[in-house]
Amino acid sequence: MTITIYSIASCAACHELTKWLDKNNKPYQKKITDEDPAVMDEFMQVNDGMIGVPFTIIKDDSGTETKISGFDLATFKAVLGL
Amino acid sequence: MAPAEEYDVVIVGGGPAGLSAALYTARENLKTLVLDKGAFGGMAAITETIDNYPGFKNGVGGRALIDEMVGQAERFGATCESFSPVVSLQPVTKGFVVHTDEKEYRAKTVLIASGSTYRKLHVPGEDELIGRGIHFCATCDAPLYKDKHVVVIGGGNSALQESLFIARFARSIDLLVDGERFTGSQVLQDAVMAEKKIRPHFHSRTQNIQKLDAHGPITIHVTAKGQLETYQTDGIFVFIGLLPNSDEFANVGCDEHKFIVSDRAYQTNLPGVFVAGDVRSGSTWQIGAAVGEGISAALAMREYVDRALGGAKAVELHS
Numbered sequence: 001m002t003i004t005i006y007s008i009a010s011c012a013a014c015h016e017l018t019k020w021l022d023k024n025n026k027p028y029q030k031k032i033t034d035e036d037p038a039v040m041d042e043f044m045q046v047n048d049g050m051i052g053v054p055f056t057i058i059k060d061d062s063g064t065e066t067k068i069s070g071f072d073l074a075t076f077k078a079v080l081g082l
Numbered sequence: 083m084a085p086a087e088e089y090d091v092v093i094v095g096g097g098p099a100g101l102s103a104a105l106y107t108a109r110e111n112l113k114t115l116v117l118d119k120g121a122f123g124g125m126a127a128i129t130e131t132i133d134n135y136p137g138f139k140n141g142v143g144g145r146a147l148i149d150e151m152v153g154q155a156e157r158f159g160a161t162c163e164s165f166s167p168v169v170s171l172q173p174v175t176k177g178f179v180v181h182t183d184e185k186e187y188r189a190k191t192v193l194i195a196s197g198s199t200y201r202k203l204h205v206p207g208e209d210e211l212i213g214r215g216i217h218f219c220a221t222c223d224a225p226l227y228k229d230k231h232v233v234v235i236g237g238g239n240s241a242l243q244e245s246l247f248i249a250r251f252a253r254s255i256d257l258l259v260d261g262e263r264f265t266g267s268q269v270l271q272d273a274v275m276a277e278k279k280i281r282p283h284f285h286s287r288t289q290n291i292q293k294l295d296a297h298g299p300i301t302i303h304v305t306a307k308g309q310l311e312t313y314q315t316d317g318i319f320v321f322i323g324l325l326p327n328s329d330e331f332a333n334v335g336c337d338e339h340k341f342i343v344s345d346r347a348y349q350t351n352l353p354g355v356f357v358a359g360d361v362r363s364g365s366t367w368q369i370g371a372a373v374g375e376g377i378s379a380a381l382a383m384r385e386y387v388d389r390a391l392g393g394a395k396a397v398e399l400h401s
Contacts, residue, residue, distance in 0.1 A: 008225045012128055012145050016121040016164060034225035043226075049296030051317065052213045052223055069213050071120075073165045074183075 003028035006043045006055040009035060014054040017071040024082055028056075089115045089161075091383055092180045092189035094168045095327070097124035098369045099359025100195035101151040101162075102376030103383070108160035110384050115187060116160055117180070119167035119327075123148030124197040125360070126369050130221045130247050135369050144221070147369075168196075171331055173352060176391060190391055191354045191383045194331060194342060195376060198324035198360040198367070203235065207291035215293055215300045216318045220244035227317050229253045233302055234280075235288055236321035237261055242270035244321055249279045256313055258286040258304060260322075286311070291318065326361045337363040348379035353390065356383055 003021065005028050007014035014030075021028050033040045033053065047055050050069040058066045058079055066079050076082070091107045093100045096118030108114040121127060129144035152162055170181045171192060180187045200218040202208060208216060217223040224232075224247060232252040234245045237259035243266075245257055257274070262284050264271045274280050289303045289310075302313045326341045328334070335343045335351035341363035348356045358375035360367050365375070 008222070010130065010143075010145065010221055010225070012121045012123065012148075013222070015145075020165070034228070040226075040228070044297070049214050051215055051226055052217065053226070071165075 001061060002059045004057045004059075005030045006033055006039070006047070007031065007053050008033055011053050013071045017054050017056070017076075020071075020073070020076070024080070026080060086179060086186045086188045087115075088188040089113045090190050090387060091115070091193065091380075092117065092178070092187050092191075093193045093195055094171070094180070094330075095124065095193075095195035095197050095359065095361070096122035096152070096162060096164065097195060097197045097359060097372065098126050098148075098151065099197075099372040099376035099379075100193065101148070101155050102373040103193050103195065103358060103380040104155040104160040104162070105151070105158060106377050106380035107383060108155055108158040110380075111159075112384065112387065114155075114160040115189075116155065116162045117166045117168055117182060117187075118162075118164050119196075120165060122152050122162065122164050125199075125324075126372075128219045128221045129243075132369060168330055171333070171355070173333070173354075178354065191356065191386050193376075193379055193383060194328075194334065194350070194355065194357045194361060195359045195372075195379075196327040196330075196361050198326050200240075200321065201323040201325050203288055203291075203320055203322065205288050205290050207293070211291060211293055211300065211318075214296070215316070216291065216320060218320055220247045220319055223317075224248045224251050224319070227252050230316035231255075231314075233258060233300075233313055233315045233318045234321065235318065236323075237264045237266065237284075238321065238323070239266040239270060241321035242266040242274050244319060245280055246270070246273055246277060248319060249277050252279065255280045256315070257282045258288060258302075258313075259284045260287050261285070324360065324367060328361055331355075339363075341365070347382040347385075348375060349382060349386070354386060356386075 031039045033043045056068045090112035091114045093116045126144045127148045131141045133141040166182045172179045177190045228251045235258045286304045286306045292301045299314045304311045342357040343363045344357045356379045358379040359372040
């Protein structure tokens, strides 16, 4: 499983999300969109029109992707089986 | 569900009012729990720079201020739980039961400091586009609109302050104001009028919003003095007022706008339940005022525990 989080530097919810993932021992890659134009372009291509952060892509071992906009705890728990 | 954890004080809401109260009650050796439905700080945490909070001559970042408040409350022993939404508050003998979606807590006294959220436009197209081009938090989302065109809707302090923040990123901003003038402070009005990227439009009421393609522009239809006008934009930020987060407290008395009513000691109609900050009827919706209200409520709660309950400890709460 891989977890990729698109964020901006000042995002409070992104900060809480990564804290929660750390607490649950779930490794992730965090990409800061407003610090790198290439990352911003990448975010705009993968977000399916959901313009907001945190935007998270969880890819399970079979390659299936789940895209989550925002930090809704219940959704993350369900997708990650916590 | 696990047995209820017992506290002297449960505070619902981890914004400036709740965290200030927690600092005071924890420092008075009252066993204190702060529950927030999301990240701590509420509206304050998503404010990029706070210029009118005393003690910071160059202003202070909302996130940084809240992190300090959480750390200070925890230093005196308060327990702070984020992403713990309270779903109900029930009076029981010698206290209250506070339910979250996962746990229940017993408390001798409760402070409601659940704050407020931004009011929506309630026009066709809005619900479908929230998070897909319509936003309520500039600090969260404005950097995503670098060199793009943005529409801001509103004419009060929030709309003006956030427009100035968005102008750091956006190429240009059309600021749609329903009334004939701004209602925000003169200082902010002057700053907005001096910002070349911002074009104010008065008497402009949003009628509907459309986005035909996920990656395409958004169209806003507006009536302005009886004439229909159309704006094409990349994103919309809405700042048209606040709604109290009071729905979970059905047995607490509210005013006609659902803000919770209190007496001079910040106590609600339920003895032992106090209220402070933006959710309180009569609040001035200022961070400094919320801090003051939280502290005043904490002192009243300490007195309530001492007088009404005879200083009983949390472990004596069994009904």
